[in-house]
Each structure stands twice: as C-alpha cells, then as structure tokens.
Amino acid sequence: MNELVRRCLEGDVRAVARFITHLENGDRAAFAALYRLKDHAGNAQVVGITGPPGAGKSTLADKLIAEFRKMRKKVGVLAVDPSSPFSGGAILGDRLRMQGHATDPGVFIRSLASRGSLGGISSATHAAIRVLDAAGYDIVLVETVGVGQSEVDIVRVADTVVLVSVPGLGDDIQVIKAGIMEIGDIFVVNKADRDGADKVVREIRVMLETQAQLRAGNAPAGGPDTLVAREPDMLHHAGLVPRTAGTEAALPPVLKTIAETGEGVPQVAQAILTHFEEWKNSGALAQKRLDSISWQLRQFVQHEISIILEQPGPAGTTQELAKKVLARKTDIYSAGLALLHEVFKEGAAHESTQA
C-alpha cells in the first residue's frame, strides 16, 4: 500500500485506479491507508450531478469535462448506480459515451456500484472521492443514476449539487422531483429545445421561491408546500437546510442546456465554479463539509455493523431467531432485541482482543 499511496499522491492514474479497486473490494488495508492521504485532503471541488433517468446527465457530464479541461483543470468522474443490485449493466452505455476523454491523462472516469442493503452512496464512493482529491484532481464529478436514496445522499458528498431535469417526463416524476428540490445548488433544464422547457424553468423558480419564503418563516397558508413545512426537523436532520449561506442569499441559478450540442454548458461550468468560490468565502463550505463528515462517520458505523451481522455467530443467531418467529414462538421485535444483544457481545469481544 505504501508504494500505491505514494504513486497516487504523484497523480499516477493506474495507481489511482488500483487504489479504488481495493476500496471497492472492501480491502481494510486500503481504507486504513486513507490516513496517509489526509494531508492532501479538501482541495478538490466535489460536484454531484443527479436527476431522473433520461435527463441527459451523462451527456452533460461529458460536455462539462470538456469545459473544465479548457481551463486546464484535472477532472475525475465517479458514476454511481444505486438502482441496480447488479454492477455495471445500467451504466456501461453512459460510460462509453464519455470515452472521448479516455486518452486524456487529465480525466479519470470510473463506475462504482452501490452495494448492500443501505443503498445510496457507498463508503467506497466516499473513499474514492478522497483518493481523487489527494491525487490532484481539481474537480470530482459524482454522477448518480435514478431516482431515490442516492439523490438524497449526494448532498452529503458534494460541495455543489447540479440537479438536472428535462421537459416531458410526466407528472409523477416531476412531483417526485419536488421532494428533492432542496438539494440543488444549481438547476439545469436539459434538452431545452423540447416543448415545455420554459414551463419547467418557471415551475422550478416558483418552487424555489416558495421554499425560500418557507425558510424565511412566511409560509403561505395551505397549498402543497405546507407538507414540507410540517417537518422542519426532518429537513434539518437530513442536512438539507440551510443550503445557502445567510438569509439574504440569492436563489440558486436555473439554467437551460442542450447538452447534445453543448449549448448552455459553459454557463453551467461557470456557475459550478462560482458556487464553490461563494461558499468558500462565506464559510458555509466548512460547515457543509463538517456535516458531510459527520454523516460519513455514521455511515461507516452502520457499514461495520452490517459486517458484524454476517459473522458466523450473529448470522447463526439470526437464523435461529427467524425460525422461532416463523413458528410463532416469538415476535420480530423481541427477536430483534436479542440479535442486538448478540451484536454488542460480538463487538465487545472484538474490542477486547484488540486492546
């Protein structure tokens, strides 16, 4: 690992790829080696790109890479696929689209599966971001496919979240999108040559204004947005508010693009860089990163617990308890408490062997 870490810090692309593979395989030595990257952490701007399937996220990412390359910035791309328990299948096509950059040493592209029952963004993804950061990539684009947990998770990972939508996806998707409006720092309406693009832009603006009013305490009586107002603690807990520095902050930009032709993409690239600068200067970035690290620490613990649950002892207990529940000798809740007891016992035993 020593050699691999050294070569990563020098920006060796193959070393970076190998390091990330170790992380994806859950190699403990690789995770432990992250310690040696810590002095080189926090320089990259992490940009999340998310939105519903078919919105053109990969094409936009592809064109953004080209923009950032013009500015001589090194760009790393991590594509996370949370919707499939099977790695690779759904995103191979997208990766192929980006292969135009395959021979450019200033661009690193990698697909990462979202594994395990936790869904969303894996600890390997977090770690891979840190590796790219330490290896000197100026921008790390994290693209998530699909609608779901990953779209909520990405806000924990990214300094800047670009939320991509598109005209004509139907009401259902638009409504679901409403639920994740809070996470966007920059809004992009792609395929803007399609009918209804201006309508989508207007809808997003209205929603952003309503949310800003809600945050300022001027909640309108009634209307669908009062549902959001009902659970401010949940919003806060999810790290979704405040997304802007200070109450006087302007609304996030809403930009139109035609990613296929590149139209509007330079403006998105500029908005991404501007957002980072503003956040850094206001001090909001440090707070955001602090929240993100706290969340990652909690995720780490949950991941470790899932590993303990697969150890022979707890796994056997789980089987026995399940049989008792099925035979109506106990119930799920009582059995769950018994399993929790076993996990603590296993954890304590593990701690004492390490002490």
Added chain:
Amino acid sequence: MNELVRRCLEGDVRAVARFITHLENGDRAAFAALYRLKDHAGNAQVVGITGPPGAGKSTLADKLIAEFRKMRKKVGVLAVDPSSPFSGGAILGDRLRMQGHATDPGVFIRSLASRGSLGGISSATHAAIRVLDAAGYDIVLVETVGVGQSEVDIVRVADTVVLVSVPGLGDDIQVIKAGIMEIGDIFVVNKADRDGADKVVREIRVMLETQAQLRAGNAPAGGPDTLVAREPDMLHHAGLVPRTAGTEAALPPVLKTIAETGEGVPQVAQAILTHFEEWKNSGALAQKRLDSISWQLRQFVQHEISIILEQPGPAGTTQELAKKVLARKTDIYSAGLALLHEVFKEGAAHESTQA
C-alpha cells in the same frame, strides 16, 4: 396498548390506524406490543406492487382492490414513498385516486413515509403489515413509488411481487428496470393500448428466459446478461434467487392491462392468488418468509444503531471527530473506528443497566 391490541385483533379499523400511527412515530411500546399479535401472524398474503413512476401502479392497485372485494376478501393497502425525504407530498394524489374505497370497511388505505438514511422500506412498514395481518386483512398490498432501494427491498416484505412497466418510458428506465427483473413474480405491462406494449411484453419474456437459462447454468457467452452471471453470490445474498420453487418451474406470467378501464385486471388478481397457493404448496413460501424475517432482524439492528448514534454521547463524539477530520488531524476511517468503539461502549452500558 392492551386495549388497542385487543381492538386490532377484532378488526377495529380505527384501532388499526392508531396502532400504525404509534409505529410510525417510533413508539417503543407499540413495537413491544407486536409480541401480542404473534399468534395471529402469517395469514395474510402480502403483495408488493412496484415499478417506475408513471407506470400506473396506484390505478392498478385501485382496480385490484375492487377485484378482491368481489371475492369478499379484506384488503389493506400501504403506500411507501422512498424517493422523498418529505412525507406525503408525492403520494397524496395517488391516495385520493383510491378514495372510492374510503367508505368500505373491508378496505384500509394508509400512506407511510420511508424515513431515515437507510431509505427503502422502514421497520414501521414491516410492523404495519403485521398489524394488518393480525387484524384479519386477507391481502396486504404494499405499493412503492419510484425506482431505487424500495424496489429491491420489497422482495423481502412481499410474498408476491407484481412488477409494473409501461410502454414508452425511454431506454434509461427500461435498462434500469432490467436490474430489478429478478424480483418479479408477476409482470404487468400497463397502458397496454399504447404503442409498443407488445414489444415490452416480448422484451420482458426474453429477459426472463435468459435469466432462467443463467440459473440453469446455460449462460450464453458474452452479452449484457453475463454481468448478472458475474455475481451470483450477490444475487443469492440479496435473496433474489431462487425466486421459483424447483428448477422445473414455469416462467413468471407477463400480463397486459389497461388499469384505467380495468381491462386485464381480473387476470392479474387471479395470478396473484395462484402464485400464493403454488408457493404455499411447494414449501417455497416458508423459506421465503424465513429469509424475509432474517432480513428484517438485521434491519432492526441497524435501526437501533442509528438511534444510538443520535444519543448525546455518540452524537458529541461524532461532532468532535468530524472537526478533527476537517482539520486534517485524523482521517475518516480512523475516526469511524473510534466512533464504532463509542457505540459499543454505549451499547454495553445500556445492556448492563437492563440486566
């Protein structure tokens, strides 16, 4: 709680609603009271209905309720919204569509938010299913909105999974759907009067046949499905195989519906009942439920850990460690191990006060 449990077992609709509200609020006494339902567990057929946004799942559920009511079966419906951190917003419209059954005492309809960082199906949802089961509902429909973790989770909850698709949702969604094909027991192509319905039916059949060949060990060389073949352990771990009893089992039915008019819905209702009977008779149902209970027990433990992480001690430690990571005094992995240690300490302390 005693009185509430008694009235639930008598099938009192308002008691059922109140019990579920307690569960949603994380009321420990309500979870503990599940013990008293255990002698009345396992009678209901739990049916998951899932698929991409806009596929018409709610309309189909609505028409299925009517079919089951004709057979004098009591029907409970739980609608889970995993895509939004905000409860209610995205699904109110759907719930309103089903209000035709609001005055029928044999139908119980309830929306449940999917909360917390785990995403997918919450322990409150599991518990609510058990309450409806014990209260004498013959069929419990669990409908999930969106593409993501909930679609993978539903297979752990449901005895029978109905996977709804629809013509014309575009390539991206179809490809993502491919990743969750394994979870379907019954496939429905809704809005079958649209162009391309027969094509979707054919595509699903081809995919099911390919998967059956893969399971039988006749994997074709190359082709996109070899990606699935690469990780059989993952399929098994996810409880996704085997989905059918015995190797000689027929392929799952692929049915066309126009839910709006009700066309094809009686056939779906019949397929749901047939699937349950076949599974029960083959013994596969018991194994499936055993796997589901094991998974729920692991989920329970993860949920308890997330509660411990929010206690003052661990929450304070998380904050301190995050500050050290941000200041580059330590790294995420080392800090994560320290937090895990704190969680075990907290767990052990909790155990000893209970002993």
